[in-house]
Ligand SMILES: NC(=O)C1=CN([C@@H]2O[C@H](COP(=O)(O)OP(=O)(O)OC[C@H]3O[C@@H](n4cnc5c(N)ncnc54)[C@H](O)[C@@H]3O)[C@@H](O)[C@H]2O)C=CC1
């Protein structure tokens with residue numbers, strides 16, 4: 001059977017967008033036969049503006065152009081189409097799916113939330129890497145209308161929401177623990193190894209996992225976003241960012257890390273959800289865990305989640321992600337899932 005075309009607009013062409021372009025380019029004939037889809041990038045947006053090509057933009061050329069520091073609007077042969085996803089949609093270029101992988105704006109949702117809204121208003125499903133739109137507009141984006149995939153928003157390639165939901169089908173969570181900010185795990189580990197905090201952050205940025213403004217990671221905002229999304233998706237609650245009691249990792253010293261290690265313990269940047277009389281209590285903070293805790297055994301490049309339940313035991317899962325590629329793979333997973341959803 002001929003693979004069905006899926007025409008994709010990618011907004012945000014950095015670590016995630018660039019990795020996704022390469023994964024799409026690597027989607028060879030064998031893989032297309034397996035999943036039955038022919039992924040084509042027909043629009044791309046970065047901070048310079050938007051480009052469209054109904055016949056398909058070469059993902060390898062665009063990824064290489066961006067990696068070399070180029071702007072999307074300067075891609076040779078590209079047709080410029082304004083500056084936003086709404087501008088792209090107005091050109092009438094057929095778009096089947098939006099990938100939103102631009103920067104997060106936790107105040108207003110910024111261009112990311114506007115892009116998601118424009119796509120959904122046009123009947124187009126969205127695969128999100130950016131968390132801010134979901135955190136700010138959970139009910140809207142998970143309510144009626146085109147589907148929104150957000151696998152990459154909750155721990156890279158770890159299918160966190162799927163695993164926790166499946167576990168809680170027949171059980172109640174008594175406590176959820178999530179170490180889902182890879183940058184914080186990595187930075188603490190490098191500091192423990194003797195690097196200065198500044199050098200550790202620079203190394204995290206070089207891998208592509210850190211946010212452009214590292215305070216988003218180090219001050220616990222990213223972990224708080226992930227905890228809010230996980231709680232809303234799996235715990236039957238409607239949490240907001242302001243519900244999270246948040247402490248970042250900047251106060252943790254090498255001495256703290258070594259003292260914990262010498263006592264057989266480990267300092268882990270942890271998001272925690274605990275049921276209380278008034279609903280779920282959500283906390284993000286560096287926590288000293290006993291050495292045999294599943295999240296204390298993670299290495300520098302791992303993230304993980306642990307769900308303690310009443311009758312289904314203790315689920316724990318981790319993922320090792322040295323760069324942004326696994327998160328881009330999670331976006332690709334959402335693209336394929338959304339495109340194969342009946343009714344599309
Ligand atoms: N890097 C990672 O490992 C992961 C990142 N994310 C999220 O994915 C998003 C992208 O992350 P990265 O690729 O690491 O960031 P990045 O900083 O490497 O890339 C951001 C891209 O967005 C573009 N951009 C800026 N303003 C824009 C606008 N108004 N419209 C469209 N594009 C615009 C920039 O030109 C750049 O191409 C962020 O929201 C991040 O939180 C999610 C999972 C993992």
Ligand SMILES: N[C@@H](CC=O)C(=O)O
Pocket residue numbers: 152153155156180181182183184209210211217222327
């Ligand atoms: N900055 C984030 C990237 C993924 O969401 C992290 O460090 O985990």
